[in-house]
Amino acid sequence: MKKRIIGMSAMGVVCLMTAVGCGQAGANGKAISTTSQSASGPHVGGSISISPQESGPWADVFNPYSPNGNTSDISKVIYEPLVEWDSNTGMSKAWLAKSWTWSDGNKVLTVHLRPGVKWSNGKKFTSADVVFTYNMLKKYPALDSNGLWSFMKSISAKGPDTVQVVLKQPNSTFFYYFSGVPIVSTFQFQGVNPLTFQDQQPIGTGPYMLQTFNSQQITLTRNPHYWQPGKPYLQTVNYPAETSNDSTILGLESGQIQWASIFSPSLETSYVKKDPTANHFNDGQAPAFDSLYVNLHSYPLNMPEVRQAISVALDRSKLSKIGESGYASPVSSLDGIPDSLASQWGTTSLNKMFPATYNTSKAKNMLLKAGFKMSGSKMMTPQGKPFTINMIVPAPFTDYVTLSNQIASMLGQIGITVNQQSISSSQYADDMAKGNFQMGVYWTPTGPNPFFVLNGLMNTQYGGPIGSTALGSNYGRFANDQVQKLAQQFEGTENASTQKTIIDEMATIYAEQLPVIPLLNSDTTDEYSSKTIGGWPTKQNPYWDTNSYGGPVVVLTQLYQK
Structure with missing residues (x-):
């Protein structure tokens, strides 16, 4: 990606x-x-x-x-x-x-x-x-x-x-x-x-300073006053303006780019195997998620039961295989605790209580129980209007485009119409930060323990009014008084047992409310020669x-x- x-x-x-x-x-x-x-x-x-x-x-x-x-x-x-x-x-x-x-x-x-x-x-x-x-x-x-x-x-x-x-x-x-x-x-x-x-x-x-700029390439050159003696070694660093994953892959294959971080379903064959001794592909797992963000000020996405139903309608295994070629594994739980941190911070009871299940019939019935109705093949809101969601999609990021397409198709299976809007990556980031969206795939905060994910997604400090740029990742503008209290308690203690208890409480709120719907464990794909x-x-x-x-x-x- x-x-x-x-x-x-x-x-x-x-x-x-x-x-x-x-x-x-x-x-x-x-x-x-x-x-x-x-x-x-x-x-x-x-x-x-x-x-x-x-x-x-x-x-x-x-x-x-x-x-x-x-x-x-x-x-x-x-x-x-x-x-x-x-x-x-x-x-x-x-x-x-x-x-x-x-x-x-x-x-x-x-x-x-x-x-x-x-x-x-x-x-x-x-x-x-x-x-x-x-x-x-x-x-x-x-x-x-x-x-x-x-x-x-x-x-x-x-x-x-x-x-x-x-x-x-x-x-x-x-x-x-x-x-x-x-x-x-x-x-x-x-x-x-x-x-x-x-x-x-x-x-x-820093080790480099600006040498030349144009809209198609930025070139940095060594800082002669850098504080690490003799460093950096490379004289110049070039940043070509890439417009898509595909153009970056071509640059890697031709040797014009030596270091990148992009997604491709065929990196092993298209890049690594062409020169196994020199071409390297690093596929790691970060303590974060690729998630489905929803605007909590947009009806009916502001209803927790609707967000729960959407989650159940999503086949995460398919999203992993088709959208990320299996590099990013499906989340196992809805508790907001990344799988890479679950052995230390996860709780078996939470995993059993809030599994990331997939069941189309169950998802549809959850909406019907919440007052929605089916009209032919279309899901209707309790007000009798078609359940339609506008979804922004970052055009240059081919994996997120694929994920968005798959999500739209899966939600269509329970009668929800998803209209996709393809926009630039910069516009996408700006719209997400300002809350100018109904739904979109994005990544979460990261950190050495789950507090930084959960707090970053739920604390009002990281949100703000719709239209203003969020100071963090609470793009959906979730607000919960108990989360604010728990965050203060976590920040005020260094006791590991107390911190674990607080994270359990925050994870429970997260799983019940689903302010952001976790999809896949974030992978950190990069390539270098x-x-x-x-x-x-x-x-x-x-x-x-x-x-x-x-x-x-x-x-x-x-x-x-x-």
């Missing part, structure tokens, strides 16, 4: 509640190894072409906070966070921050910045830039997508390389949200409106996931021309 672009919605709770920062260790405590340099290995020079997302012509907008900017994979190469997170594995890696400590009962966070970091124009990076960035989020709440300032009391510089954050109260979900924010410079963003600023000449701390590029993660050296939701920077700084 594409590199999934998901806002910060996960953290390793263990990092917040320890006395010292996680440093180079992952959230699971394992050390992160890096590619070593040898005489015949890493050296400066060469280039790579990457297709992170099929988005059509590029926009001349590099502001990492602009809603109209390019894919965040590009901005993340220019603008860096304090900590890099591999969302697929739970690993963390100290980045602009070299370490961090907690004090005063986990209410005061002290971040020690990496010394000697410079912006790509040679100016010194300091704590003032970090403080400015977070205060900018406070001044412009629309940028504060994870509600950091609902947790924070203050942020201040304690010297050029130290930042101190004071929280209103201890919060077990704060650190990931905080540490993943892209840091911008005071000298460039001061005095501009970050909501509208295009940033056509971006200046970041080692024919001319070295330094990729391997089974022997799995230093990072090539398709982490956190972004490509950790891998990109290791790659080199053979």
